[in-house]
Amino acid sequence: MAGYVVVGSQWGDEGKGKIVDVLGKKMDMVVRFQGGNNAGHTVIVNGEKSILHLLPSGILNKEALCVIGPGVVIDPFVLLDEIDTLRKRGLTCDHLRISDRAHLIMPYHIKLDELQEKKLANNKIGTTKRGIGPCYADKYTRIGLRVCDLVDFEIFKKRLASTLEIKNDQIVKLYGEEPFDYDTLVNQFANIREQLLPMICDSVSLVNQYLDEGKNVLFEGAQANMLDINYGTYPYVTSSSPTSAGVCEGAGVAPQKLNTIIGVVKAYSTRVGEGPFATELLDETGEEIRSIGAEFGATTGRPRRCGWLDLCVVKQAAIINGLTDLVVTKIDVLSTMKKIKVCVGYDIDGKEYTYIPASLNDYGRSKPIYKEFDGWMCDITKIRNYDDLPENCRKYLECIAEFTNTRISLVSVGPDRENNIIINEL
Numbered sequence: 001m002a003g004y005v006v007v008g009s010q011w012g013d014e015g016k017g018k019i020v021d022v023l024g025k026k027m028d029m030v031v032r033f034q035g036g037n038n039a040g041h042t043v044i045v046n047g048e049k050s051i052l053h054l055l056p057s058g059i060l061n062k063e064a065l066c067v068i069g070p071g072v073v074i075d076p077f078v079l080l081d082e083i084d085t086l087r088k089r090g091l092t093c094d095h096l097r098i099s100d101r102a103h104l105i106m107p108y109h110i111k112l113d114e115l116q117e118k119k120l121a122n123n124k125i126g127t128t129k130r131g132i133g134p135c136y137a138d139k140y141t142r143i144g145l146r147v148c149d150l151v152d153f154e155i156f157k158k159r160l161a162s163t164l165e166i167k168n169d170q171i172v173k174l175y176g177e178e179p180f181d182y183d184t185l186v187n188q189f190a191n192i193r194e195q196l197l198p199m200i201c202d203s204v205s206l207v208n209q210y211l212d213e214g215k216n217v218l219f220e221g222a223q224a225n226m227l228d229i230n231y232g233t234y235p236y237v238t239s240s241s242p243t244s245a246g247v248c249e250g251a252g253v254a255p256q257k258l259n260t261i262i263g264v265v266k267a268y269s270t271r272v273g274e275g276p277f278a279t280e281l282l283d284e285t286g287e288e289i290r291s292i293g294a295e296f297g298a299t300t301g302r303p304r305r306c307g308w309l310d311l312c313v314v315k316q317a318a319i320i321n322g323l324t325d326l327v328v329t330k331i332d333v334l335s336t337m338k339k340i341k342v343c344v345g346y347d348i349d350g351k352e353y354t355y356i357p358a359s360l361n362d363y364g365r366s367k368p369i370y371k372e373f374d375g376w377m378c379d380i381t382k383i384r385n386y387d388d389l390p391e392n393c394r395k396y397l398e399c400i401a402e403f404t405n406t407r408i409s410l411v412s413v414g415p416d417r418e419n420n421i422i423i424n425e426l
């Protein structure tokens with residue numbers, strides 16, 4: 001039995017998609033367990049780029065069954081679009097299954113996401129406006145619609161009628177906007193329902209069967225620890241648990257079935273959307289990282305905020321997720337930097353912290369305590385053996401492993417499938 005988990009250890013966009021694809025060769029199944037199409041996971045194969053939002057990043061490998069698990073929120077229109085885009089490229093999605101328990105992102109969720117952000121004005125979260133928060137909110141207030149409701153369309157219609165009354169009340173009375181029309185919504189779903197039915201299954205039995213048969217199953221996280229609803233920089237977070245514990249909840253798998261828990265760490269930090277970011281660089285160094293690292297959102301195209309690596313953030317992810325291995329990505333982006341800094345603590349009013357305080361008032365005014373490294377100032381993208389890396393680069397990596405007390409098993413030195421230095425076989 002081998003359950004592999006890939007999670008983000010910072011604010012997302014660490015390169016999880018690439019790593020899932022790299023490990024995909026040995027996987028029998030790839031499972032998404034939380035989030036929705038707020039994710040944007042880039043996979044580059046032979047120079048051809050795919051950005052996956054809802055489809056697991058293993059979808060490009062026909063040999064692995066791909067599952068969208070119960071903890072995911074599914075916008076069915078986006079899902080069908082993504083499938084269609086791949087079909088047009090001659091790729092099939094016949095190996096895709098979706099959980100009957102997953103919740104549906106409805107058109108009114110997207111509208112409510114936009115309206116709440118507008119209402120929050122200066123306090124906005126900077127969401128991807130994909131309806132993620134409103135959909136999870138309905139799930140927890142128990143008025144959500146689920147994939148299984150599409151199987152018996154009469155149930156779907158009945159549940160929609162009662163939920164829509166509440167949603168339209170919010171839209172009309174709270175925001176003064178036009179209500180959603182029941183018949184139009186029913187027709188929209190009637191049109192796509194048949195295409196979804198063959199993919200719907202009890203994914204919990206399927207995933208556990210694979211694990212019990214000793215097959216390799218990879219659980220693909222979206223977002224990251226600092227965007228976690230419990231442990232991130234609340235309220236500037238997403239609405240799910242992108243952690244290894246989220247796998248148990250969101251895929252219906254027991255913790256002892258997860259053997260290898262891989263945290264993906266970008267060699268510097270980025271963040272999209274609002275919220276505090278202690279090591280953010282608002283100067284030309286930040287610009288340089290953005291430009292060399294092509295740091296623009298894979299989902300919304302927004303420029304990503306850039307800064308130095310924050311090891312307190314990564315350490316928190318190591319503890320909360322129980323990381324067994326780190327994968328460090330995009331270290332090639334730092335190859336032109338004369339000096340490189342990493343944050344090893346925070347100074348808040350003269351007191352030193354090594355963890356992220358819950359209060360954003362404290363975290364927001366924390367001053368990073370940096371350790372400085374000399375850069376290596378040479379191209380490393382063609383290096384494939386750890387020992388061939390420049391000494392300064394190895395020192396940087398060793399500091400990451402030591403501070404987080406977690407071994408580094410792979411170093412990614414470029415976006416392509418092949419640009420990797422394998423230290424420990426995963």
Ligand code: GDP
Pocket residue numbers: 008012013014015016017018039040041042043044293294298329330331332333412413414415416419
């Ligand atoms: P994800 O959301 O964690 O899957 O990450 P994204 O796909 O949103 O962003 C990561 C970006 O970095 C993508 O454009 C990748 O192609 C790219 N990338 C991944 N690994 C590396 C690497 O080691 N070096 C460089 N230069 N780019 C990388």
Ligand code: IMO
Pocket residue numbers: 008011012013014038039040041125126127128129130131132133221222223224227236237238239271272273274298
């Ligand atoms: P991947 O999987 C980076 C951010 C948004 C916003 C906050 C809440 O590609 O790493 P939401 O739409 O989820 O309600 O937005 O979370 N966010 C991400 N940032 N990578 C992502 O996914 C993200 N998904 C959501 O920018 O700040």
Ligand code: MG
Pocket residue numbers: 012013014039040041042298
């Ligand atoms: Mg991304």
